[in-house]
Amino acid sequence: MPEAITTRCCIAGGGPAGMMLSFLLARAGIDVVVLEKHKDFLRDFRGDTIHPSTLELMHELGLLGEFLKLPHEKAEVLAGRYGNYPVTIADLRHLPTHCKFIALMPQWDFLDFLKEQARRYPTFDVVMQAEVTDLVTDGGHVAGIRARTPAGEIEVRADLVVGADGRQSLVRERAGLEIEDVGAPIDVLWMRMTRRESDPTTTFGYINRGHIFVMLNRGDYWQCAFVIPKGGHDALRQQGLPAFRSAIVETVPFMRDRVDELSDWSVIKLLTVRIDRLREWCKPGLLCIGDAAHAMSPIGGVGINLAIQDAVATANILEGPLQRGVPSLDDLRAVQKRRTFPTHMTQRAQAFMQNRVMGPALRTQNPTLPLPVELLRRWPVLRRIPARLVGIGVRPEHVKTTEKR
Secondary structure, eight states: OOEEEEEEEEEEOOSHHHHHHHHHHHHTTOOEEEEESSSSSOOSSSOOEEOHHHHHHHHHTTOHHHHTTSOOEEESEEEEEETTEEEEEEEGGGOSSSOOSEEEOOHHHHHHHHHHHHTTSTTEEEEETOEEEEEEEETTEEEEEEEEETTEEEEEEEEEEEEOOOTTOHHHHHHTOOEEEOOOSEEEEEEEEEOOTTSOOSEEEEEETTEEEEEEEOSSEEEEEEEEETTOHHHHHHHOHHHHHHHHHHHOGGGTTTGGGOOSGGGSEEEOOOOEEESOOEETTEEEOGGGTEEOOSGGGOHHHHHHHHHHHHHHHHHHHHHHSSOOHHHHHHHHHHHHHHHHHHHHHHHHHIIIIIHHHHTOSSOOOOHHHHHHHHOGGGGHHHHHHHHTOSSOOOOOOOOOO
């Protein structure tokens, strides 16, 4: 027989959505157990951007000062080069937030921080190396999760199961929730390369000669993204690594002295880009949030912050029902209703950027400035619009849960 655990809420997945929700519930005095399939949070090329909306939540929780002691870089401006034209896409220095910048921080540091804050409360527990294998059902009602650990099988019985296990969510698969594919014409190759002191300090994107290359300043190295057409990975590899390195130099000439750091395809990771969403985020006893409910494109780096906003809305709406017992299906649907509009609007904006800017740029050797980019270049005040969309988002959430010590 598997080990049995009983709790009020069981969360599958220790990513941004899962850890933020577990922290907020534990802070409110609600028993919560997180199941994370890895032994730690150390994974490369995850979303490492902490946007002003998330930093504002840290302020509301009284944790901002301590959080900003963690090593990070600041991005106050998002800039790039489109062909021969330098372009500033977003200027975050005018946002109505305490932090007018994006914090570039390894996601594992962010998740470890949330975990340590949650451990201050006796109602929090996390089980590492617990891989979800199935859902426990009782008369059509989801009643828990089965998971595999190094010590053996466990079964967690809960009044609410939350699927926060990412875009490949096993929870939503086992629940039979229907996925709507919005579509994405691109994929991304992630890699890291040394950063020199003489390099630019801003977060940069380069579009030139049929290539798109994005560089995130991570202190002593660049976290880089090379955008390719959907399904183009195999064809790119067939051309060979020298051709790939040449494409990077052709796009960003000052990287010439370090592209040899890409010595093997094993240091270049493929991200298959998806934009999709569940038609229904919930069923009795179960709710999906974050990437499990809506996979986002890496454009703008907003996926992590949208997931965190989901977690805050979930805690705000379900704190009372969880304190009283089992949340009703109407309670769970209230979360989806609250978060559907910002999800759809963000995905539409990402689809517009993919289809109207990035897709055409990958198909031409001599790109001309699209009208939206030309307007941003000519009228600096317009840069506040993408800054707000990226930095704060649509319908930002605020912490309304109470703290029980």
